[in-house]
Amino acid sequence: xxxxxKTTAIVAAAVLLLAGxxxxxxxxxxxxxxxxxxxxxxxxxxxxxxxHGAQGASTGTQLAAQAIxxxxxxxxxxxxxxxxxxxxxxxxxxxxxxxFHLRNGVTFSDGKPLAAADVVAxxxxxxxxxxxxxxxxxxxxxxxPADTEVKLTAPAPDASIPRKLGLFYVLPRTVTAQDTAFFExxxxxxxxxxxxxAPGEVLALSANAKHWGxxxxxxxxxxxxxxxxxxxxxxxRTGELDVLWGIPDDQLPTLNGSxxxxxxxxxxxxxxxxxxxxxxxxxxxxxxxxxxxxGVGFDTIIKQLYPQTGALADGLVAPAVLGYAKQSPVAxxxxxxxxxxxxxxxxxxxxxxxxxxxAEFRPFVQAVASDLAEIGVKVDVLEKEKAVFTEDLLALNxxxxxxxxxxxxxxxxxxxxxxxxxxxxxTGYCDKDLDKLLAEAGASTDEAERADLYGQAGKIxxxxxxxxxxxxxQLAYSWRARVTGxxxxxxxxxxxxxxxxxxx
Numbered sequence: 281x282x283x284x285x286k287t288t289a290i291v292a293a294a295v296l297l298l299a300g301x302x303x304x305x306x307x308x309x310x311x312x313x314x315x316x317x318x319x320x321x322x323x324x325x326x327x328x329x330x331x332h333g334a335q336g337a338s339t340g341t342q343l344a345a346q347a348i349x350x351x352x353x354x355x356x357x358x359x360x361x362x363x364x365x366x367x368x369x370x371x372x373x374x375x376x377x378x379x380f381h382l383r384n385g386v387t388f389s390d391g392k393p394l395a396a397a398d399v400v401a402x403x404x405x406x407x408x409x410x411x412x413x414x415x416x417x418x419x420x421x422x423x424x425p426a427d428t429e430v431k432l433t434a435p436a437p438d439a440s441i442p443r444k445l446g447l448f449y450v451l452p453r454t455v456t457a458q459d460t461a462f463f464e465x466x467x468x469x470x471x472x473x474x475x476x477x478a479p480g481e482v483l484a485l486s487a488n489a490k491h492w493g494x495x496x497x498x499x500x501x502x503x504x505x506x507x508x509x510x511x512x513x514x515x516x517r518t519g520e521l522d523v524l525w526g527i528p529d530d531q532l533p534t535l536n537g538s539x540x541x542x543x544x545x546x547x548x549x550x551x552x553x554x555x556x557x558x559x560x561x562x563x564x565x566x567x568x569x570x571x572x573x574x575g576v577g578f579d580t581i582i583k584q585l586y587p588q589t590g591a592l593a594d595g596l597v598a599p600a601v602l603g604y605a606k607q608s609p610v611a612x613x614x615x616x617x618x619x620x621x622x623x624x625x626x627x628x629x630x631x632x633x634x635x636x637x638x639a640e641f642r643p644f645v646q647a648v649a650s651d652l653a654e655i656g657v658k659v660d661v662l663e664k665e666k667a668v669f670t671e672d673l674l675a676l677n678x679x680x681x682x683x684x685x686x687x688x689x690x691x692x693x694x695x696x697x698x699x700x701x702x703x704x705x706x707t708g709y710c711d712k713d714l715d716k717l718l719a720e721a722g723a724s725t726d727e728a729e730r731a732d733l734y735g736q737a738g739k740i741x742x743x744x745x746x747x748x749x750x751x752x753x754q755l756a757y758s759w760r761a762r763v764t765g766x767x768x769x770x771x772x773x774x775x776x777x778x779x780x781x782x783x784x
Contacts, residue, residue, distance in 0.1 A: 316498065316499050316500070316781045317498070317499065317500035317501065317502060318498050318500070318501050318502070318522045318523065318763065318776065318779065318781060319501075319502045319504060319520065319521050319522050319523075320501070320502070320503050320504070320521065320522060320523040320524070320774075320776070321503070321504045321505065321506050321512055321515070321521050321523075321524050322339070322340075322343065322503070322524075322525050322526050322772060322774075323339075323525065323526025323638075323640065323772065324338065324339045324340045324343075324526075324638070324772070325340050325479075325480040325481075325505040325507075326340035326341065326343065326344045326477075326479065326480070326483050326503060326505065327340060327341070327479050327480050327666060327667075328340075328341050328463065328479065329341065329344050329345070329348065329463040329466055329474070329477060329483075330460075330463050331345040331349060331406075331413070331447075331448075331449040332402070332405050332406040332409045332411055332413070332414075332449070332451075332457075333409050333411050334409075334411050334412070334667075334670060335411075335666075335670075336406075336409075336411040336412055336413045336447070337411070337412035337413055337447070338666075339686070339771075339772050339773065342447070342688065342771075342773055343503065343772070343773050343774075344483055344503070345449045345470075346449075346470065346773060346775065347470055347471060347472040347485060347501070347503075347776065347777075348466055348468040348470045348472060348473070348474060348485070349449035349450060349451065349466075349468035349469065349470045350364050350365045350386070350394075350449070350450055350468065350469040350470050350492075351364045351365065351445060351446060351447075351448055351449055351450065352364060352365050352366040352369070352380050352399065352430070352445050352448065352450070353366055353369065353380075353442050353445050353446060354446050355443070355446050355688065355689060355690055357767060357769075359600060359690035359770075360690075361442045361443055361446070363383075365380075365382050365383060365386060365394070365399070365450060365469070366380040366381060366382055366383070367381055367382070367383050368380075368381045369381065369442060371439070371441075371725065374437045375437040375438060375439045375441075375723065375725050376433065376434050376435075376436060376437045376438065377431060377432070377433045377434070378431065378432045378441045378442070379429060379430070379431050380399075380429070380430050380431075380432070381428060381429055382394075382395075382396060382399070382427075382428040382429065382430070383428075383492055384428060385492065386469055386492045387469065387490050387492075388452060388467050388468060388469050388490075389467055389468060389469065389470075389473040389488045389490055389491075390467045391490060392452065392467075394450065394452075394469050395424075395427045395428070396424035396425075396426065396427050396428060396429055396430045397424055397427075397453050398450055398451070398452055398453045399422070399424070399430045399450050400422050400423065400424045400430060400453075401451075401453035401455075402448070402449065402450045402451045402453070402455075403417075403422040403432075403448065404422070405451070405455065405456070405457050406448065407420075408457045409457050413447045413448065415698045415699075415704060416444040416447065416693070416694055416697075416698050417432075417434075417444070418435075418703070419434075419435045420432060420433065420434050420435070421433045432445075436719065436722075436723055437722075437723035437724075437725075438693075438722050438723060439722065439723065439724055439725040439727075439730065440689075440691050440693035440694070440697065440722055440730075443602075443689040443690060443691035443693065443694065444689055444691065444693055444694050446688060446689045447688065447689060447694065449468075450468075450469065451466070451468070452467060463477075464477065465477070468488075469488075469491070469492070470488065470491065471487070471488055471491045471493070471495070471496045471776075471777035472485035472486065472487060472488055472496060472501060472776075472777075473485065473486055473487075473488045475500075480505055481504070481505055482502060482503070482504045482505065483502070483503045484500070484501075484502050485500065485501040485502070485503070486499065486500050486501075487499055487500070491777075493777075496776065496777045496778070496779075497765070497778060497779060497780035497781075498776060498779060498780060498781065501776050504521070506521075507639075509528065509531070509640075512524055513527075513531055513534075513535070516535075516541070516758060516760070517538060517541075519760065521760075522759060522760050522762065522763050522781075523757070523758075523759040523760075523763060523766065523774070524757070524758050524759070525755055525756065525757040525758075525768070525772060525774065526640075526755065526756070526772065527543075527756040527757070527758060528589075528640075528756075529585070529586055529587050529588045529589050529590075529756075532545070532588055532756055535758050540760055540761045541758050541759070541760060541761070542758065542759050542760075542761070543756065543757070543758045544756070544757050544758075544768050545588060545589060545754045545755065545756045545757075546754060546755055546757070546768045546769075546770055547598065547599070547600060547752075547754055547770060548598060548686065548752075548753045548754055548755045548770045548771060548772065549597070549598045549600055549601055549686045549687040549688060549690065549770050549771050550598065550684050550685060550686040550687075550752070550753040550755075550771070550772075551593050551595075551596065551597060551598055551684075551685055551749055551751065551752050551753065552590075552593070552644070552682070552683075552684055552749070552750045552751040552752075552753065553682070553683050553684070553685045553747055553748075553749055554648070554680055554681065554682050554747050554748040554749075554750065555680070555681045555683075555706070555707045555746065555747035556569045556572070556679070556680060556707065556709075556745065556746065556747055556748075557676055557678055557679050557680070557681070557707065557708045558707055558708035558709040558710075558746065559676055559708030560679050560708065562626060562627050562630060562632075562679075563632075563679060563708075565624050566743075566744040566745055567620060567623075567624050568620075568621060568624045568626055569744070569745035569746070570610070570620070570743075570744075570745040571616075571617045571618075571620035571621045571624065571626075572617070572621070572652065572657065572745075572748070573610050573745050573748045574610055574611070574612065574613050574614075574616060574617040574620070575612075575614055575617035575618070575621075575651060575652055575654070575655040575657065576612065576648050576651040576652060576748065576750070577612040577614075577651055578592060578612070578648075578748075578750040578751065579592050579612065580612070581644065581647045581648070581651075581750075582750070582751050584647075585643055585644055585647070586751065586753075588754070588756070589753060589754040589755070589756055590751045590752070590753060590754070591751065591752050591754075592609070592750070592751065592752075593749045593750055593751050593752045594606045594607055594609060595607055595738060595742075595749070595752075596692075596695070596696060596738045596741055596742065596749055597687050597692050597695055597696070597738075598687065598752050598753075598770075599752070600690060600770060601687045601690050601691065601692055601695070602690060602691045602692060602727060602730065602731060602734075603691065603692025603693070603695075603696060603721070603730065603731055603734030603735070603738070604692070604731075604734075605731070605734065605735030605736075605738045605739070607738060607739060607742040608742075610745075610748075614651075614654055614655050617655050618655040618656060621655070621656075621657070626657075628656045628657065628658070629658075630658070631658040631659060631660045632652075632657065632658065632659050632660070632679040632680055633660050633662055633677075633678050633679045633680070634648070634649060634659050634660065634661050634662060634678070634679065634680040634681075634682065635662045635663075635664055635669060635672060635673070635677075635678040635680070635681055635682070636661075636662070636663060636664070636669070636681075636682035636683075637663070637664050637665070637666050637669035638666075639663070641682060641684070642663060644682075645661055645663075645682055646661060648682075649661050659680075662678075673706075674706075676705075676707075676708055681747075684753060686771045686772065687771075688771040688773060692721070692734045692738075693721070693722050696718060696721075696734055696737055696738065696741070697718050697721065697722050700714065700718065700737070700741055700746065701714075701715050701718055702715055703715075707746055707747065709744070709746045711740060711744070713740065714737055714740045714741065717733050717734075717736050717737040717740070718733075718734075718737050720733050721733035721734045721737060755768065755769075755770065755772055757774075761782070762781050762782045762783070763779060763780075763781060763782075764779070764780050764781070764782055765778050765779045765780055766779045
């Protein structure tokens with residue numbers, strides 16, 4: 281989900297270039313007449329603006345997409361589904377068919393009208409590209425009975441469709457699956473329009489005066505990537521940045537003592553997740569996978585590295601997510617872990633390939649490898665550039681895979697239901713009973729029943745140690761006093777459409 285650009289110098293150069301860029305050429309125009317600009321930086325870079333492609337599920341692409349494009353529906357601040365392009369929606373008799381009624385008069389930032397045909401074409405494009413978000417809709421079909429109405433039909437009842445559509449963005453119908461030039465200066469119907477995009481460096485936006493909900497309060501918004509942590513913190517203190525998030529624990533005390541800064545930590549929807557590749561011969565047995573989990577002192581690692589923003593996980597998804605169910609903790613016991621591995625015939629001479637992306641996770645992953653080494657398990661820690669990481673992830677070219685997995689839909693269907701089925705093939709693990717539970721959970725329109733079914737599915741995944749689930753994540757945000765109306769987002773996807781600058 282993550283990655284970093286190469287040097288702070290590149291970012292600085294990009295910012296200087298922006299001084300000479302037009303702030304209305306992205307098709308939006310309007311905005312703050314004083315030209316006030318908010319500059320923000322998160323943890324993850326924006327490498328792509330294509331929400332349907334291979335990077336569509338990455339935090340950076342999602343952050344950009346919600347600013348530039350619209351969705352049928354989206355999660356509100358409390359995680360409940362609210363309308364975006366759709367004013368109303370309802371299921372059919374069995375929830376296998378959902379109808380969405382579009383707002384009248386919505387246009388793209390270039391003034392062209394947005395109609396149901398654009399929604400259908402965008403859905404078809406997403407499915408053609410078969411990116412990570414397409415896996416939420418296997419064999420689903422979307423049609424447009426009218427210019428202001430679309431229907432999504434599933435092969436079986438799916439009560440989670442509205443929540444899963446929170447990851448689906450609408451583009452103009454003319455954008456083909458292979459159209460990459462469009463995303464250099466994309467046209468959307470979101471609150472902001474693109475002025476300039478330098479992948480992994482900066483996304484410069486201006487207010488979309490044609491947005492159906494009214495233009496944002498901000499005239500201009502820059503989202504920067506600053507790979508060096510100390511440079512990010514310095515930029516916040518000096519006022520070069522207005523908003524910063526993804527702040528490490530050891531920096532929070534200093535920021536809390538700084539005048540003119542608000543610091544807030546919020547529970548997120550993210551869980552540190554370390555899948556085992558069950559198709560690797562040495563990891564086929566659940567007793568081996570569970571013993572490896574038992575061999576790592578996650579509680580100690582979390583207290584050392586994340587005393588304020590981490591807590592030992594007791595479930596596959598975060599407590600705020602529909603489908604969270606508390607599981608029995610796996611206690612750290614190195615002696616028992618080693619004995620269990622020996623009893624299972626584990627090959628201590630073969631190294632496990634532990635892959636991850638993003639330097640911020642390096643201390644955590646290295647600590648895990650160190651604990652495994654204490655019980656005689658050899659580990660190759662492989663830090664990969666994001667594109668390589670994603671390619672290898674899907675190809676199962678790893679033995680242990682580390683990711684920080686968020687659930688921005690607030691529904692386990694887009695995490696458990698999407699990633700753990702036999703058909704998904706994400707971990708080399710397959711259990712037909714699990715598939716049945718996940719299918720039943722996805723079909724039920726009763727949220728209490730769905731939560732119970734996901735709890736049962738979660739117990740299978742947890743007990744079989746399909747992965748290790750060490751930590752639930754809190755996100756730390758800080759912003760300057762001149763920023764008003766800002767709400768920290770649990771998924772690291774803050775909404776800037778109603779933020780304003782004092783005195784602007």
